Amino acid sequence: MGRGLGLGLVLGLGAVWGFVIAVVFGVAITLVFGVAATLTGWQAALAGIAASFAWLSLRMPARPRFAVAIAVYALVLCLLTYFAPLGFAFGDRSLGAVMVLLALGFLTVGAVAAAFHGRDWRDLNRYRFEEVLGRALKGLGFVFFGTIVLLPFYAMLMTSFKKQADLLQNPLDYSINLNQGLSSLFSSYIELFVNFNFGRFILVSSFVSVMTVLLTLAASIPGAYAISRLRFPGRTAFSRSILMIYMVPAIVLVIPLYAVFSQMGLRDSLGGLLIVYPATTIPVALYMLQGYFRGLPAELEEAGMMDGCSRLGVIWRITLPLSLPAIASVALYVFMIAWNEFLFAFMFLDSPEIFTLSRGVVSLNSSEIPRQHLMAGAVIVTLPVLAIFLFFERFLVTGLTAGSVKG
Amino acid sequence: MGAIHLTDMHKFFGDVHVIKGVDLTIDEGEFVVFVGPSGCGKSTMLRLISGLEETTSGTIQIDGRDVTGLGAAERGLAMVFQSYALYPHMTVRENMGFGLKIAGSDKAVTREAVDRAAETLQLGPLLDRKPKEMSGGQRQRVAIGRAIVREPAAFLFDEPLSNLDAALRVQMRIEIARLHKRLSKTMVYVTHDQVEAMTLADRIVVFNAGIIQQQGAPLDLYRRPSNLFVATFIGSPKMNIIPCQPGEGGVQLPDGTALPVTGVAGVPAHLGIRPEHIQVVAPEAALMRGTVGVAEHLGGDSFIYVDIDGLEPLTVRIAGGAAIAEDAEVGLSFDMADAHFFDAEGNRIAAT
Numbered sequence: 001m002g003r004g005l006g007l008g009l010v011l012g013l014g015a016v017w018g019f020v021i022a023v024v025f026g027v028a029i030t031l032v033f034g035v036a037a038t039l040t041g042w043q044a045a046l047a048g049i050a051a052s053f054a055w056l057s058l059r060m061p062a063r064p065r066f067a068v069a070i071a072v073y074a075l076v077l078c079l080l081t082y083f084a085p086l087g088f089a090f091g092d093r094s095l096g097a098v099m100v101l102l103a104l105g106f107l108t109v110g111a112v113a114a115a116f117h118g119r120d121w122r123d124l125n126r127y128r129f130e131e132v133l134g135r136a137l138k139g140l141g142f143v144f145f146g147t148i149v150l151l152p153f154y155a156m157l158m159t160s161f162k163k164q165a166d167l168l169q170n171p172l173d174y175s176i177n178l179n180q181g182l183s184s185l186f187s188s189y190i191e192l193f194v195n196f197n198f199g200r201f202i203l204v205s206s207f208v209s210v211m212t213v214l215l216t217l218a219a220s221i222p223g224a225y226a227i228s229r230l231r232f233p234g235r236t237a238f239s240r241s242i243l244m245i246y247m248v249p250a251i252v253l254v255i256p257l258y259a260v261f262s263q264m265g266l267r268d269s270l271g272g273l274l275i276v277y278p279a280t281t282i283p284v285a286l287y288m289l290q291g292y293f294r295g296l297p298a299e300l301e302e303a304g305m306m307d308g309c310s311r312l313g314v315i316w317r318i319t320l321p322l323s324l325p326a327i328a329s330v331a332l333y334v335f336m337i338a339w340n341e342f343l344f345a346f347m348f349l350d351s352p353e354i355f356t357l358s359r360g361v362v363s364l365n366s367s368e369i370p371r372q373h374l375m376a377g378a379v380i381v382t383l384p385v386l387a388i389f390l391f392f393e394r395f396l397v398t399g400l401t402a403g404s405v406k407g
Numbered sequence: 408m409g410a411i412h413l414t415d416m417h418k419f420f421g422d423v424h425v426i427k428g429v430d431l432t433i434d435e436g437e438f439v440v441f442v443g444p445s446g447c448g449k450s451t452m453l454r455l456i457s458g459l460e461e462t463t464s465g466t467i468q469i470d471g472r473d474v475t476g477l478g479a480a481e482r483g484l485a486m487v488f489q490s491y492a493l494y495p496h497m498t499v500r501e502n503m504g505f506g507l508k509i510a511g512s513d514k515a516v517t518r519e520a521v522d523r524a525a526e527t528l529q530l531g532p533l534l535d536r537k538p539k540e541m542s543g544g545q546r547q548r549v550a551i552g553r554a555i556v557r558e559p560a561a562f563l564f565d566e567p568l569s570n571l572d573a574a575l576r577v578q579m580r581i582e583i584a585r586l587h588k589r590l591s592k593t594m595v596y597v598t599h600d601q602v603e604a605m606t607l608a609d610r611i612v613v614f615n616a617g618i619i620q621q622q623g624a625p626l627d628l629y630r631r632p633s634n635l636f637v638a639t640f641i642g643s644p645k646m647n648i649i650p651c652q653p654g655e656g657g658v659q660l661p662d663g664t665a666l667p668v669t670g671v672a673g674v675p676a677h678l679g680i681r682p683e684h685i686q687v688v689a690p691e692a693a694l695m696r697g698t699v700g701v702a703e704h705l706g707g708d709s710f711i712y713v714d715i716d717g718l719e720p721l722t723v724r725i726a727g728g729a730a731i732a733e734d735a736e737v738g739l740s741f742d743m744a745d746a747h748f749f750d751a752e753g754n755r756i757a758a759t
Contacts, residue, residue: 302479302488306457322496
């Protein structure tokens with residue numbers, strides 16, 4: 001390992017960061033300011049290489065060297081894009097373009113320098129090489145996942161605050177006018193709750209999701225306990241068949257179930273949904289819980305039996321309290337599945353008074369309903385799950401059994 | 408309270424015959440220790456008594472009551488596990504009071520019982536802690552306390568000290584002995600550590616391959632092992648076994664040494680002699696001569712392993728830090744009264 005590898009790493013990171021930052025910036029500018037930017041990815045990659053080469057080869061103190069590298073970046077990008085970085089020439093928006101250019105350079109050189117923080121590119125051994133590479137990959141991971149999560153969410157949220165006229169005028173402009181007053185800003189939401197019955201959809205969805213969670217837990221806790229603790233004939237076959245059920249895709253089941261449920265009068269009813277939802281979630285819940293139960297020391301339960309508990313008493317007083325983190329995870333997971341479920345709700349439910357939220361959003365999807373209403377509906381579907389997840393996340397800790405047995 | 412009577416106990420795990428016909432009577436207040444090598448069935452035996460494992464055939468009686476078909480909860484016994492098995496979501500006080508709470512005892516009664524047990528075991532300052540905030544020794548003490556609080560007919564210990572370090576093990580061993588003296592309750596104790604067995608037991612039961620090899624007071628087992636297995640299992644370092652055959656005026660060893668033995672009933676096939684009963688003497692006065700292969704000096708004792716032509720190396724234990732160098736020529740001698748004789752089946756041949 002030597003200078004060659006270090007040089008390669010610096011230039012490579014310059015290229016990758018140059019590309020990524022320019023693309024993300026271009027998309028973000030387009031979405032946030034509504035100005036159509038051209039994605040100049042490969043030019044930015046070349047500029048990044050040039051800037052990082054300047055950064056590593058110049059012999060000056062750190063700060064001036066950094067500034068020169070940014071200048072090199074800006075110069076190269078301007079030359080390669082015929083003085084129109086991100087697609088807009090200096091003529092119309094000079095100040096903005098210069099600022100964007102400098103910001104791009106700062107972020108690109110800064111990302112390369114941050115990866116090399118405290119490490120000299122001329123003096124890389126295997127460990128330091130991996131350390132620098134690891135930092136860079138971590139940063140790229142954050143940018144990648146952050147972008148693919150936040151940008152659509154941003155687009156959804158902003159669209160839901162827009163007016164029909166604005167959307168028709170410039171569909172790419174996501175900026176909103178905050179001076180219009182709250183009722184005007186939230187007009188789509190008000191419309192959904194007043195005219196489209198979304199309050200009821202929320203109630204129905206909550207009812208269906210909570211019932212699904214309860215039914216799933218009621219069935220899967222004893223089931224998982226039996227599979228993981230009790231010895232009975234056919235135990236392994238039983239536990240394997242759970243996975244088999246899980247592997248049958250819902251789309252295969254939906255047509256036969258549609259036929260059967262229609263005949264039985266269960267189709268357009270919440271009862272029908274409450275048969276199908278637990279049936280799809282119980283296998284997953286069983287699988288998650290049995291793994292956790294298996295990890296609990298059997299001696300704890302034996303101690304409970306020696307202390308005079310029956311098998312059910314042991315489950316209630318010892319196994320369940322210790323399994324709370326696992327049960328919370330399963331409950332959360334099942335809740336999210338039931339809340340977001342669309343296929344069966346869409347196929348089975350016809351009466352608007354028992355629409356779940358996801359079914360309700362689809363009912364908006366016609367040419368008469370403006371897009372901002374659809375987006376507002378999507379926000380209404382997303383926010384409760386987000387809030388519940390953030391709240392319950394703290395309960396999903398493991399390691400409650402620490403200290404019970406040798407360790 | 409606490410007499411346990413086992414009759415013709417058998418246990419199968421699937422097709423594996425683990426316990427092969429055990430009859431055993433444990434008297435009230437007795438301290439019985441089960442020893443044996445790994446997989447000999449001693450822990451299974453304890454679990455059968457506790458009710459955590461179902462008996463395949465045979466009967467278990469506690470104080471004259473047949474409990475074979477009853478579950479662990481209904482037998483009125485308490486068990487201390489090797490891994491402590493404290494309930495991690497409860498404090499020490501809740502752990503210790505759990506049995507009484509299940510039994511529906513009055514809260515004040517439970518509290519008092521826990522306080523009394525905590526005082527016995529010096530657990531007072533720990534009562535409000537959770538198991539994870541305690542050391543291994545403290546956890547095991549809580550586990551013992553949990554057993555005491557319920558005032559069981561008998562205590563079952565499943566290798567309770569195996570997870571502790573050496574110093575703590577000695578300390579806890581003494582505490583258990585003291586506890587037995589104070590409570591005078593029946594205790595059944597499983598271990599693979601012979602020091603624990605020898606020091607704690609009123610009676611040792613030696614298991615091997617699912618059957619009882621011998622039972623008796625610790626020193627009886629040491630002095631009169633009834634077969635080769637017990638002879639080599641009890642005592643450390645283990646007894647030297649030398650093949651032999653009847654010869655002129657006594658027995659003859661494979662290297663030709665003739666030993667004068669009188670009054671042996673039967674045909675001796677093995678001679679057993681404990682390392683501590685062999686003396687190192689001048690070669691001319693010796694029964695056997697050999698060279699020291701390895702010498703281990705422990706300070707108080709020395710173990711030397713002597714290579715003798717035609718025999719397996721003999722282990723000799725010498726008290727004091729005698730300076731015997733490796734490769735030295737030594738003569739060995741022992742009193743014939745200390746020798747044990749076994750027939751070809753490995754059973755003890757009693758001296759007449």
